[in-house]
Amino acid sequence: MKKKLILDVDTGSDDAIAIMTALLSPEIEVVAICTVWGNTKLENTTENTLRLLSRMGLKIPVYAGVPTALSKYLSPERDVPAFIEAEVDGEVVKMHDDLFDLPAPHYGKEDLPAPFFYMDYLSEVEEPVDIVAVGPLTNLGYALSLKPDIAGKINSLTIMGGGYNVANVTGSAEANFWHDPEAVQIILDSGVHPTIVPLDATHKAIITKEEIDELRASDNFCSNFAADLMEQRVLVHTEVQPLYLPDSATVHDALAVAALVDRDVLQDVREVNLNVCFTGVGEGHCVIDRREAPANSNCSFAFSADRDRFVNFLIKTFKNFNEG
């Protein structure tokens, strides 16, 4: 039986690749996509998601979520802008364009806001579902705050976020966790016991220019669009975030989706007790209990990934798109 999946995204370049990965995986049935602010504002992440689904000829319900962090930006000292872009040949190249260069969507978002969708859907559904969340965790933090008992209806929650030995948005934080650290803590406190796919894993499972060419060779809309997005990411990485292989890019969010289909793309997955810091220079930082006798584990944390396995998975999966 296919895994029923709800995706939570802030689309976003790697989110788009993650959405396509999920939709092209025969093992997965995507029942809904929730959007959240993050890589760009909520209107754009929702519009981008709808454009992508429409272009793929699909009509999966899209629920727009919370437009900002639960509480972080209420404190002026915590309200610092952070996004990643580079200047290449005199032109600004962003990691995430505000709006995808795709045709207008064939359909609109649902009326119901994403947190209420989670509350209704999870209350009513009989078989627990899988959730992969690859943006700020605001929607799930909100839903679990209002209705803590829906935690029991989540079969697995895979989160792309955080970092132990790798950071991006500040010296000690990854963007999704940094955007709404309180929401992450609410999830960690809820007993859901997520699998965390942090930068330690995603910066291992990178894709090179040659491999992007190989993926593009499938020559369908999805493989071409994914390759375009990846190439743009290679440009930004090369300029401002060079990785351990030349001419390569991270595809963070897609690794979280891949892990749902093939857990072995993650490596060195350890049970840890994780807290997220809300204040000061440690804002958004993953605080893992490293004492000899740590507090009880509240998540599984992937400290590495199998790059070849992931890249081969992507190349294989993107062959699966059939136009019309």
Next chain:
Amino acid sequence: MDKLKTRKVILDVDTGSDDAIAIMCAIKSKNIQLEAICTVWGNLTVDKTTLNTLGVCEALNADIPVYSGCNRPMVKDRSKYRDLEDAYEPLIVDGKELKIHYDRLEGIPESKRKAESRHAVRFYYDYLTAATEPVTLIAVGPLTNLGFLFRLAPHLASKVEQLIIMGGGVDITNCSRAGEANIWHDPEAFQIILDTGIHPLLVPLDATHAAGLNLDDCEKLEGLNTFAARFTARLAKQRIEYESARFGEDHNWSAIHDALAVCASIDETVLENVEEVACRAGLSGSADGEVLIDRREVPEKANASIALSANKEKFLAMLCQLFAD
């Protein structure tokens, strides 16, 4: 009071002794069309505040829908480094435990009804989305329900004619050195509300303490010999008993905070010294939960009205009139 206008009202309560009196004011007032009551944690856990709310409605034979809401602050208690120590502990006097809010309000029936199945935040969202007429919100507990609502849907603030909040204190605090209970319990929620531009009317401790009831006032209410008046006197006397045990015999009165906020929605002149202020919620450190008013010579643009005093005689007269039959 009949010449005053009638308005639709949704109450948000953590019932609670003074909340119970506030609910009765709203039910009894001819100027209030009570659309619903939302409950929140605060004085007690939300299952208790909900049962108490249903019980008060039952006692007055009022079939008002009750929506149960949040049971903890939005984010404050997720960090042990916040100010989380509530100063209001039970007192033991002559072997008897005195509380300002008993778990189960005495003197009201067990409700035959239950709370509605929808969460309070969802109710607000649905109600305000569909609303074609203005509605007044009166929030007299921690502001968590409204904080979550406006975090998700700040545009719904435009559907609210007026938001009256019992909360805050300028020269008077209670839960901590800096904070009054309702704001202190969930300061983030208060800040989210302010950021919508809804411009609430704050009824702080400065106003509610100016309108405190003493034992003579309780006697006057008892003389009316209606359920609502007698129940109000009973709750007020319990509060006075606690407060004089805690603050000394000279403290022979108690503020009926939440009822003053409801009375202000009926006749705003029960409040006095209402000023326009620019305020923020303290979200950390020793000012955690404080309503920080911009006190500079040239403050920022006002985002709230705050009542720095109240007319006690008028408040008592309103209670007596509301509970006369």
